[in-house]
Each structure stands twice: as structure tokens, then as C-alpha cells.
Amino acid sequence: MKYFRLVSIILVFTMFESFTFKIPSYTIYTIGDSTMANKSKDVYPETGWCMVLQDYFKEGVKVSNHAVNGRSTKSFINEKRWQAVLDSLKAGDYVFIQFGHNDEKENDTTRYAAPFGAYKKNLERFIIEARAKGATPVLFTPIVRRKFDEQGRLTDTHGQYPAAVREVAREQNVAFVDLLDLSEKWVSRLGDEPSKEYWLWTAPDKKYPQGRKDDTHLSVKGANKICSLALRDCIRQKLPFSGEILKKKLADR
Numbered sequence: 001m002k003y004f005r006l007v008s009i010i011l012v013f014t015m016f017e018s019f020t021f022k023i024p025s026y027t028i029y030t031i032g033d034s035t036m037a038n039k040s041k042d043v044y045p046e047t048g049w050c051m052v053l054q055d056y057f058k059e060g061v062k063v064s065n066h067a068v069n070g071r072s073t074k075s076f077i078n079e080k081r082w083q084a085v086l087d088s089l090k091a092g093d094y095v096f097i098q099f100g101h102n103d104e105k106e107n108d109t110t111r112y113a114a115p116f117g118a119y120k121k122n123l124e125r126f127i128i129e130a131r132a133k134g135a136t137p138v139l140f141t142p143i144v145r146r147k148f149d150e151q152g153r154l155t156d157t158h159g160q161y162p163a164a165v166r167e168v169a170r171e172q173n174v175a176f177v178d179l180l181d182l183s184e185k186w187v188s189r190l191g192d193e194p195s196k197e198y199w200l201w202t203a204p205d206k207k208y209p210q211g212r213k214d215d216t217h218l219s220v221k222g223a224n225k226i227c228s229l230a231l232r233d234c235i236r237q238k239l240p241f242s243g244e245i246l247k248k249k250l251a252d253r
Contacts, residue, residue, distance in 0.1 A: 024060040024244055025092075028053070029085050029135075031076060031126070032098040034217060035143050035226075036067035042207070046200050046214075047223035049143070049230070050096065056231055058244045064088070072102035072111040073122035082126065091134025094241060097126050098179065100142030100161040101216065115160040116167075123168045136240065141165045141180035143226055146199045146215040148192040154184060175239055182229045198222030228253035 030036055036050040054063040066085050068076070076082055076099070085095070099122075103113040113119035123139065130137045141162040147155050162180045169176035187195050198221055200214035218226060228250050235242045235250075 027062045027064050028094045028096060030065045030067050030096040031085060032067040033071050033101050034069035035101060036098055037069050038065050045219045046217050047220045049218060049223045049226040052223050052227050056227060056246050056249055058246060061244050070102055072113055073099045073119055074113045075111045077122060086129055089130060089133040089135045093135040095130045095135055095137045096140060097137055098140035098142060100158055104161060115164040120164045120168055124172060127172050127174050138175040139165060139169050140177050143179055144183040144187055146187060146195055152192050154188045177230055177233045179230055182233060183226060186229060198225055224253055
């Protein structure tokens with residue numbers, strides 16, 4: 001009797017060990033600008049889409065958001081922010097990369113990076129150095145700005161930057177999500193007025209007496225929608241981490 005009890009205990013322990021071993025244990029690092037970044041409470045409801053990313057993953061996957069307001073590929077490197085991420089990377093981790101909004105600022109020498117010049121080279125650097133640490137980079141085009149013309153048509157604001165990202169993705173054979181294309185199509189279908197609730201359009205209050213009419217930064221609802229667009233495409237492409245995405249939660253977005 002004691003023998004069978006001992007065998008049963010060993011079997012249960014083995015099964016438990018096997019189960020816990022299968023739980024993924026890796027980190028998704030995110031680098032980029034204010035459209036991804038964590039926000040302070042005083043700017044609520046402004047929300048970066050990577051601020052909600054953790055909510056869509058199963059246990060064992062950690063999201064470490066290093067995106068910062070106002071950063072371009074150039075300033076992110078020069079401020080040693082990329083080095084801090086690189087020092088933390090380990091084999092099996094992922095790096096989500098999305099820049100462009102601030103690289104476009106030609107009058108700011110601390111941030112400007114020409115699309116097929118420094119911008120492209122900086123993206124290549126992120127990819128090459130992440131891979132050298134055994135991590136997997138995932139490249140994203142910048143999200144759409146909610147800018148409609150007088151005829152109610154969505155207009156382009158990113159110029160050649162998305163094309164540069166697409167070229168890097170092809171040349172480096174890197175995992176790639178065309179988030180600009182996905183968000184453009186979604187916003188175009190939604191239209192001018194209905195899309196405002198997904199961006200930072202807020203009523204006047206004490207902090208913002210004139211309210212906010214911000215077509216670059218996202219509301220909580222917008223951050224969740226952009227995040228869901230990105231992750232749905234990861235699932236469609238069957239990227240390695242897509243099995244750890246909470247698909248039931250995506251169904252609500």
C-alpha cells in the first residue's frame with residue numbers, strides 16, 4: 001500500500017513539473033515613441049498601445065515597455081535607452097520596434113533621421129543587435145494619424161517612413177506587422193467623427209480648459225484597438241509567440 005502511495009506521489013509531482021516546464025518564460029521588450037509608451041495618471045485617458053499589451057498574454061510572458069514620449073530611433077540610441085534594453089535581453093526574448101513619428105521632425109537635429117538614411121540604419125541596428133543576443137525582433141510601421149481632409153478622406157502623414165520599414169523587413173527577413181496599413185484601413189472604414197473616441201479628443205476640464213483635439217495619441221479604447229490589430233496580425237502570421245495571446249480577449253475588440 002505504501003509503495004502504491006509513493007508511486008502516486010511521484011506521478012503527481014512529475015506531472016506538475018511537466019506542466020510548469022511548458023509555461024513560457026520570456027520577455028517582450030517594446031521600444032518606440034509616445035504612441036506605444038506608458039502614461040502618467042495626470043494625462044488620462046492618454047494611453048500607449050503597449051501600455052495594455054500585457055493584458056493580452058497568458059501567464060509566463062512578461063511585457064517590458066521601454067517606449068518613451070518624443071523619441072526617434074536617433075534619440076532612443078543617443079540617450080542610451082537602446083543600450084539599456086540590449087543589456088537586459090536574453091535568448092528567447094522578443095523586441096517590438098515601432099518608430100517614425102519623431103524621426104520625421106526635420107527641424108529637430110536631436111531627433112530627425114532621414115527615412116532611407118539614418119532611420120533605416122537605426123532599425124537595422126536594432127534588429128542585428130537583438131539577434132546577436134538571441135532575441136527575436138518584430139518590426140512595426142508607425143500607427144496612423146487620425147487626419148481627415150475636407151472630403152472626409154484619411155490623409156497620409158508619414159511620407160517615406162513606412163516604405164523604409166517595409167524595405168528593412170524584406171532585406172533583413174524580420175517578423176513584420178504593417179500596423180500603418182491595418183490602422184489606416186480600420187480608421188477609413190470608421191470615418192472621421194466616429195474615430196474621435198479612439199484618439200485623445202476630450203472635453204474641457206480643469207487641467208485642459210480647451211479640451212484636447214489630439215489626432216496622434218490614443219485613448220484607452222484606441223490603445224486597446226491598435227493593440228488588438230497588431231496581435232491579430234501576429235496570430236494570422238503564426239509568429240512564434242502567437243500561441244500565448246489570449247484570443248478570447250481579442251474577440252471583444
